[in-house]
Amino acid sequence: MSATPKALAAPAPLSAFTLARVFFRSLFLQATWNRRGMQNLGFAYAIEPALRALYPDRERLEDALRRHLGFFNCHPYMAAAILGGAINHEERVAAGVEPSESPQNYKQTLQGPLAAIGDGFFWTALRPFFGALGAVGALCLGVPAIVAVIAVYNLIHLTLRVALFRAGYNRGDALVPLLARMALPVVADRLRTGGALLAGVAAGTLILRAGTLIGPGVGPLAGLAGLLVALVALVGYVALARGARLFPSLYLAAAAGAGAALLLEHLPGSR
Amino acid sequence: MGYLILGLVAGLAAIERKGFLQAMLSRPIVLAPVTGWALGDTAGGVLLAPVLELLWLGAVNLGAAVPAHEALGTTAVVGSATLASRALGTPVTPEIAAFAVLLAVPAALLGRVGERGAEAWNARIASRAEAELSVHHLRRAAHCNLLGLGISFGLSAVVAPLTAAMASLVIPAALRAAPGLGFPLRVGFFALGAFACAAGAKALRAKAAPLSFFGAAAATAVVGLFVLLTGRAM
Numbered sequence: 269m270s271a272t273p274k275a276l277a278a279p280a281p282l283s284a285f286t287l288a289r290v291f292f293r294s295l296f297l298q299a300t301w302n303r304r305g306m307q308n309l310g311f312a313y314a315i316e317p318a319l320r321a322l323y324p325d326r327e328r329l330e331d332a333l334r335r336h337l338g339f340f341n342c343h344p345y346m347a348a349a350i351l352g353g354a355i356n357h358e359e360r361v362a363a364g365v366e367p368s369e370s371p372q373n374y375k376q377t378l379q380g381p382l383a384a385i386g387d388g389f390f391w392t393a394l395r396p397f398f399g400a401l402g403a404v405g406a407l408c409l410g411v412p413a414i415v416a417v418i419a420v421y422n423l424i425h426l427t428l429r430v431a432l433f434r435a436g437y438n439r440g441d442a443l444v445p446l447l448a449r450m451a452l453p454v455v456a457d458r459l460r461t462g463g464a465l466l467a468g469v470a471a472g473t474l475i476l477r478a479g480t481l482i483g484p485g486v487g488p489l490a491g492l493a494g495l496l497v498a499l500v501a502l503v504g505y506v507a508l509a510r511g512a513r514l515f516p517s518l519y520l521a522a523a524a525g526a527g528a529a530l531l532l533e534h535l536p537g538s539r
Numbered sequence: 540m541g542y543l544i545l546g547l548v549a550g551l552a553a554i555e556r557k558g559f560l561q562a563m564l565s566r567p568i569v570l571a572p573v574t575g576w577a578l579g580d581t582a583g584g585v586l587l588a589p590v591l592e593l594l595w596l597g598a599v600n601l602g603a604a605v606p607a608h609e610a611l612g613t614t615a616v617v618g619s620a621t622l623a624s625r626a627l628g629t630p631v632t633p634e635i636a637a638f639a640v641l642l643a644v645p646a647a648l649l650g651r652v653g654e655r656g657a658e659a660w661n662a663r664i665a666s667r668a669e670a671e672l673s674v675h676h677l678r679r680a681a682h683c684n685l686l687g688l689g690i691s692f693g694l695s696a697v698v699a700p701l702t703a704a705m706a707s708l709v710i711p712a713a714l715r716a717a718p719g720l721g722f723p724l725r726v727g728f729f730a731l732g733a734f735a736c737a738a739g740a741k742a743l744r745a746k747a748a749p750l751s752f753f754g755a756a757a758a759t760a761v762v763g764l765f766v767l768l769t770g771r772a773m
Contacts, residue, residue: 299558300687302661303603309665313684316677326675333677337669341602344561383602391599395563396743399596402568403589403739410585411572418569422562460745467593467743468752471736472759478729480767493726494760500730501756504737505749514607514738515644518594518731522641525730526723533722 279322279362282355289317291433294351297344306341311351311375318355322362332358335372342379343386348429349443350378352436374441385452393456393463394424400466407473471501489532496528541622542700544577549614549699550692553650556610557600558688565610567591574617575631583624583631584617590640590728591616594735595647597742605658608650614699615646619706626711634724635710640731642706646698653694661687 297310315336323329342350357374360366398421405413436443479494500521507517548570556565563569568588575584595609620639624631631639668683714720740752 295560296558296684296688298561300661300664300684301557301658302665302687303658304662305665306603309661309668309684309687312668313681316681326677330672330675330677333680334672337665337672337680387599387601391601392744395566395599396596396739398563399566399568399592400739402566403592406568406572406585406589406592411581414568414572414585414588418563425562457745460743461747461751463596463743464740464745464748465751465755467596467736467740468755468757469759470589470593470739471733471752471756472763474729474732474736475756475760476763476767478726478733479764489722493729496726497729497733498756498760501733501737502753504734505741505752508738508741509749514594515648518644518734518738519641521734522637522727522731526637526720526727529723529726 279359282318282321282359286317286321287355287433287437290314290351290355291348291430293317294348294433297347305337305339307344307347308337308340311340311347311354312336314351315354315358319358322358328362331368332361335368338372340375340379342383343390345390345425345429346382346386346432347379349432349436349447350375350382352433352438353378353440353443354436356437356440378443382447385447389452389456390425393459395421397459397463397466400463400470403470404466404473407470407477471498475501489529492532493529496525496532500525541578541618541625542704545574545614545618545622545703546696546700548574548577549611549618550696552610552614553608553691553695554688556608556691558691567595567609567613570610570613571617574614575621578618578621578625580621580624580631583621583636586631586633587613587617587620587636587640590636590732590735593732593739596739598647605651605654607647608654608695609647611650611653611695611698612644612647614695615643615702616640618699618703619643619710622703622707623710626707627714632725633728634714634721637724637728637731638710638713639706640728642709643702646702649698650695653698654691657687657690657694660690 293314297307297314300309301307312333316333319329319332323332353374354371357366357371361368361370398417402414402417405417435446439446475494475498478497479490504517504521552565552570555561571588571591572581572584575581591613595607598606598609600606616639619642620631620636623639624635664683664686668680671680671683740748745751
């Protein structure tokens with residue numbers, strides 16, 4: 269395992285097929301997520317076809333695979349950029365113009381910041397926004413709306429994932445300014461607010477349904493049921509904001525709704 | 540047969556959730572209708588999908604945190620509702636759906652415990668990969684990565700059908716024994732839904748979330764009521 273660059277013949281550029289194989293394998297990044305190395309095994313599995321193309325010498329290939337079994341953890345979408353960048357560095361190592369530590373240094377430098385960006389944008393903003401949009405769509409239009417929402421989400425998700433992989437591979441260290449220009453945190457804030465608004469639309473729809481579609485022959489109870497459901501939304505939000513736990517609160521909400529309905533049903537003149 | 544199909548759907552969803560792709564196909568909004576469709580009641584899955592999606596909107600893998608296993612919870616809930624309604628000879632109704640949520644939602648917590656166990660097992664797989672590399676089996680070392688998928692699949696493929704089997708015994712028996720529970724459970728379902736909306740809005744942690752959530756809920760209810768009343772008057 270040499271840390272000193274040696275003048276070597278530059279390897280042939282990686283074929284599009286090899287890069288496509290690496291990208292496909294990157295979709296399995298978290299298959300064996302573990303607390304010791306986290307996504308280490310997934311990263312080594314993903315980059316293996318590129319390493320095989322870059323290192324015809326078996327000893328160098330083994331060294332390269334070993335360095336990618338080291339600790340790695342990032343957001344699975346953003347990891348595509350690091351994977352592309354790591355291949356960029358491996359090409360230089362194979363050509364002898366960089367020391368063998370450079371791919372690992374690159375990964376260690378970027379994994380934390382990109383994980384934070386990915387978690388903040390994809391997991392806590394974009395995906396919940398589309399989840400809430402799908403929920404409103406399901407309530408109002410049914411299956412076609414869900415299909416449309418998921419298709420749009422995946423168009424965005426897969427386009428970004430492929431673009432990040434290509435940007436990492438083509439730009440290497442120059443990836444960071446590109447990501448900074450995307451202003452993802454600003455977009456994420458807007459998506460979160462939009463998601464909360466959509467959850468409100470879903471709540472309003474359910475309040476209406478409780479009041480109007482609760483069933484035939486219910487009479488004035490329908491209006492009371494709608495009010496009851498609105499009250500559960502209000503109290504539920506306040507309770508969660510004050511630190512109430514999700515699952516016990518869920519049971520309390522159901523018990524409150526069903527219990528109050530049972531009482532209302534037995535009030536004189538309620539039907 | 541229904542239990543086998545449910546196990547297969549639950550297992551594949553568990554893989555998509557973390558081990559492969561992560562394209563929202565294992566999120567409740569997609570998985571609930573798919574599970575309903577696989578068990579012969581798509582409408583039942585669509586009824587539950589928005590409630591479960593909003594309830595678990597905040598269930599995300601951030602770093603080493605292990606959230607509730609929303610995919611397992613979804614297949615368990617929809618499987619319970621669908622198989623119980625089949626035993627009652629009806630499609631999934633709000634009262635059956637409410638009962639199924641209350642009975643089967645703990646499967647998501649069980650899934651979280653199972654996932655922690657799977658992570659420990661995966662560490663052993665990673666050690667095995669290192670051992671393969673030390674004896675120069677490069678391809679085998681890299682391909683050890685795929686072994687982790689089997690653990691995710693197996694856990695969900697067992698727990699979801701077991702939960703549904705239990706619920707498909709309890710729900711029909713309870714609804715037959717107490718037919719008066721129909722109306723309260725129907726209201727309970729909408730209350731669950733409203734609570735899930737509140738949980739979803741809260742999970743987004745936006746500064747303007749309370750204003751957006753309550754404003755949109757009130758506006759939707761008022762506009763909807765206006766449309767309904769003017770529609771009736773005409």
